Amino acid sequence: MEGPAPVLLLDLLDGITPLRLEGDPAVDVRSVESDSRRVQPGACFACIPGLHTDGHAHAPAAVASGAVALLVERPLGLGVVEARVPDVRSVLGPVAARLAGDPSLSVRCLGVTGTNGKTTTTYLLQSIAAAAGERAGLIGTTGARIGDRPVETGFTTPEAPELQALLASMRDAGVTVVAIEVSSHALAQHRVDGTRFAAACFTNLSHDHLDYHGTLDAYFEAKARLFVPERCEVAVTNLDDPHGREIARRAAASGIPVVTYARDDVAADVGVADVRYGVTGTDLLVVDRRAGEEVATTLPLVGPVNVWNALAAAATARA
Structure with a gap:
């Protein structure tokens, strides 16, 4: 690097x-x-x-x-x-971060972790940031983007030297916000150590990657490493998932501000008041209960799972 x-x-x-x-x-x-x-x-x-x-x-x-x-x-x-x-x-x-000039302190890094939904949520986050006038970047399974320019990375979350070099390149290219997929492997292998996340989002947890982590508990603990004060400024988490509720509890106990979202749990900060599924998209009435605001939007994605992804992106963007 x-x-x-x-x-x-x-x-x-x-x-x-x-x-x-x-x-x-x-x-x-x-x-x-x-x-x-x-x-x-x-x-x-x-x-x-x-x-x-x-x-x-x-x-x-x-x-x-x-x-x-x-x-x-x-x-x-x-x-x-x-x-x-x-x-x-x-x-x-x-x-590696220090050599690169600690780029995550200059670029607003939004991390997304969970078994499912990371890729879609990061793409939605990049789209939201761009629509808000930010120069947005993306790092994840499909590679990376500096603005509209694709960059090959090789891993969902690159190794630490490559990640810091990529963040430094984004900073130098004028990127102000970057959405980053953070895999459990990356957390277990310290690839994001040295990166400061302005917000980190937890989507869900299911029985996957147990060949690497061994048990569901170990898999969850790897994910939970993202939500600690030295790494994350705001924790965003899914109240419809029991592990998401545990993330909320732990983050709050450690003094990290928590923003919750849910499709079903009406206690969440961000949710939906109305959902209408179509053949080519989904109409949503997104509710921010903290601000008392409602926003109608059409998502060019179908299926209930993408409601969670959209809410994850909306909650993280507003965190």
Whole structure:
């Protein structure tokens, strides 16, 4: 990931604890990479242990390609600066964000997580932002968009260096709002660490991805990582889903403002007073009970599930 300018490794690591340094950290870092094949001279290479390969094994190749520093979990002694931490993944995001100039502090990031509805909700959010006159971006399953320009990403939520580079590109292109799909894998693997979300939305939870997470409880806990004070300014959640109600409870208990939405639960902040399904679209009367406002709209999508998606987008846009 290319930063806007070289930054001293010492400054990139400021505040990260516990930390053990081997070598002089007063070295200029020009990029942060977790893939040794992408390393260029001046890079800091993050040695991430994985299920099938260990980044520590690729550190010699990274150094040969010009890496000037390594993020490691064990000493390697390769003649460059080593910053040793207990969990490289949890450090990579904040380091990459700092090198990129903390782009999520300049671009309003709206995160969406849940088993279903992430892609549709983020597209609706981008559309709402654009209609409001914002220059809007999108990051998700189908790639990314900087305004109207498509960008390939490879993952629903890119790895931390790529995500921060993408957010920095959006910032530099004048993007003011970006809707981001945040997968459970991304949360479990710390890909969005270092990203500040102006609002984060929970759609729903069902029995999916259990091959990775093992249990429904573990899957939910991965999703819940998005709704903590250091990551999220406002929590938006679905009261029609029991896990959504738990997100609301936890967020409120931690001091995060909560905005709720629901198709069925009339206690929600944002809901519907009338729904009419058609062959080519859905007519909705969206109600913001906090503001005492009603807005009639036609959604060019069909089916009850898209009512939830529309409400998720509306509630997040107004959060």
